[in-house]
Amino acid sequence: MPNVRGKPRCCASLLRCHRAALGALSSALLLACLFCASLYAHPAGAPQAPTGTSGVSATQVLGLEGVKPNVKGTLTAQSSGLDFTASGAHGTVPIASIQDIFTGQESRQVGGTAFGIVKMGVPYGGGRVISLFSHEKVDTLTIEYLDANGGLHGVVFTVPLGQAEALKGQLVTLGAHASIPVASQPQTQDSGGKQ
Amino acid sequence: MKPKRKLFSAVLAGIAAPALLLCAVNLAFISAGFAEEKMQTTAWAIQVEPVQAEEGQLPPDFSMATYENLITQLVKTDKFQQVFRKGDRQAEGVPNLLVLHMTLLKFDRGSQTKRAVTTVAGATKVKVNLKVATRDGNTVVEKDVQGTVRFFGENMKATYDLAKSIAGTLRDTSLPAPSTGVGQ
Numbered sequence: 001m002p003n004v005r006g007k008p009r010c011c012a013s014l015l016r017c018h019r020a021a022l023g024a025l026s027s028a029l030l031l032a033c034l035f036c037a038s039l040y041a042h043p044a045g046a047p048q049a050p051t052g053t054s055g056v057s058a059t060q061v062l063g064l065e066g067v068k069p070n071v072k073g074t075l076t077a078q079s080s081g082l083d084f085t086a087s088g089a090h091g092t093v094p095i096a097s098i099q100d101i102f103t104g105q106e107s108r109q110v111g112g113t114a115f116g117i118v119k120m121g122v123p124y125g126g127g128r129v130i131s132l133f134s135h136e137k138v139d140t141l142t143i144e145y146l147d148a149n150g151g152l153h154g155v156v157f158t159v160p161l162g163q164a165e166a167l168k169g170q171l172v173t174l175g176a177h178a179s180i181p182v183a184s185q186p187q188t189q190d191s192g193g194k195q
Numbered sequence: 196m197k198p199k200r201k202l203f204s205a206v207l208a209g210i211a212a213p214a215l216l217l218c219a220v221n222l223a224f225i226s227a228g229f230a231e232e233k234m235q236t237t238a239w240a241i242q243v244e245p246v247q248a249e250e251g252q253l254p255p256d257f258s259m260a261t262y263e264n265l266i267t268q269l270v271k272t273d274k275f276q277q278v279f280r281k282g283d284r285q286a287e288g289v290p291n292l293l294v295l296h297m298t299l300l301k302f303d304r305g306s307q308t309k310r311a312v313t314t315v316a317g318a319t320k321v322k323v324n325l326k327v328a329t330r331d332g333n334t335v336v337e338k339d340v341q342g343t344v345r346f347f348g349e350n351m352k353a354t355y356d357l358a359k360s361i362a363g364t365l366r367d368t369s370l371p372a373p374s375t376g377v378g379q
Contacts, residue, residue: 061256061351063263102255108349109307116347119311131311142255151280152245154259156351 056163058141060084063155064091065147075141075157077170082143084157093145093155098176102142103164110134139164238373241269241293241365242279242286246323248299257302257321260351261342264358265295272366291373292330297323297361300339307349319344319353325361336368 055074062069064084073086081094109116111134119127119134141157141164159167169182245262246253269278275293279286286292301322309317320343327336342357344350 062260100255104254104256106256106350107306107308109311116311128312131308135308140254140256142259144255144259146282147280149283149285151283151285152262153280154245154255154263156256156260156263 055085056159056167058084058157058159058163060086060091061140061156061158063153064093065153067091075159075167077167077174079174082167082171093143095171095174095176097145097147098171099144099146099152101144101168101171101176101178102140102180103168104140104142105137105161106140106158107135107137110136137161141167239275239291239293239370240277240279240286240289241275241295241327242281242283243269243295244281244297246297246299248302253299253302253321254304257351257354260354261297261321261323261357264355265297265361268358268362269365272362274366293327293335293370294330295361296326296328298326300324301341305344305350305353307344310344310346314346319350321353321357323357323361325364327365335370336365338364340364 055076058073058075060067060069060071060073067073067084067086067089071086071089073084073089076083076085079095081092082098084091109131111118115134119130121127122130138158139161141159143155143157145153145155147153157164165182168178172178172182243262243266246258248258266278266280269275276291277286277289279289279292299322301320303318303320305319306317320341322339322341325336325338325340326334328334340357340360342353342355342360344352344356
């Protein structure tokens with residue numbers, strides 16, 4: 001008889017234990033994700049100090065000959081042209097071939113696909129809460145240039161906030177053509193307000 | 196046992212031989228079909244023009260991303276002999292050249308964060324009117340095509356989706372056979 005009575009009590013306590021453990025685990029996971037998100041995210045509206053002729057960390061989104069899309073590397077404005085160097089990849093846009101330079105802003109989620117999957121795994125909609133904090137603003141640098149045959153190319157880079165305008169200034173100083181002057185670059189492309 | 200084994204191998208050979216023959220015939224038909232399709236699809240070359248939009252309607256990064264993605268996707272289709280960029284001098288001497296024009300109809304930038312938080316809101320949409328014409332202005336293809344990011348991915352992914360849709364549209368469209376003098 002004690003065994004029959006004791007069984008449900010034991011099961012209930014086990015269930016309580018399991019629920020408590022699950023809750024604690026979920027909270028820990030949520031906190032860990034929030035911590036990671038805060039590490040990744042840059043504070044909005046706090047542009048980094050533009051560097052001089054030294055390289056700027058950038059991501060080549062697409063368009064540069066000989067470099068795969070979404071490759072991270074270093075972007076440098078030199079007298080020969082805009083130079084992008086990544087591990088195992090290198091591309092240059094000659095100054096004389098540049099037809100136009102545009103800058104803009106973009107807001108994106110940090111952490112890539114892996115972090116996205118982790119966020120999806122967070123219970124009780126915690127992933128959505130994390131998404132609210134795990135975004136960053138970046139500058140986009142778009143360059144239109146011509147190849148040797150006169151064919152139009154476009155290359156898009158993302159650089160840390162505040163760096164695109166500085167790079168554009170450097171390129172214009174070196175002789176590149178830009179239809180919109182550096183100083184009066186409008187921020188109409190800024191999607192920050194929508195993000 | 197021995198006669199049984201012989202019978203078994205004879206039956207096996209009797210089944211396997213026709214099956215192999217059937218496979219070979221099928222393969223021959225399939226490869227002939229591919230060759231025929233390849234011959235049909237390589238008659239035209241195409242030159243891609245960037246998206247035409249009113250000033251401020253389409254950000255330059257989206258415009259260039261659409262242009263570059265489209266060139267990549269068109270090359271992948273193997274539908275055209277050559278894919279030229281705007282202004283490419285090599286295209287001037289090419290017979291049977293089609294020119295691809297895109298006019299922006301709608302652009303909604305959306306938000307990756309909104310998509311991640313709400314799932315249903317914040318979609319990025321780019322809609323263009325696609326027009327493929329010969330040099331002398333005969334329209335071969337005209338269609339409205341849209342690229343969208345609804346759930347996952349950065350806003351720029353809409354340009355990839357648009358390029359893929361345009362390339363798919365052109366791949367599935369049967370182009371007229373180029374005649375002498377057409378498009379010259």
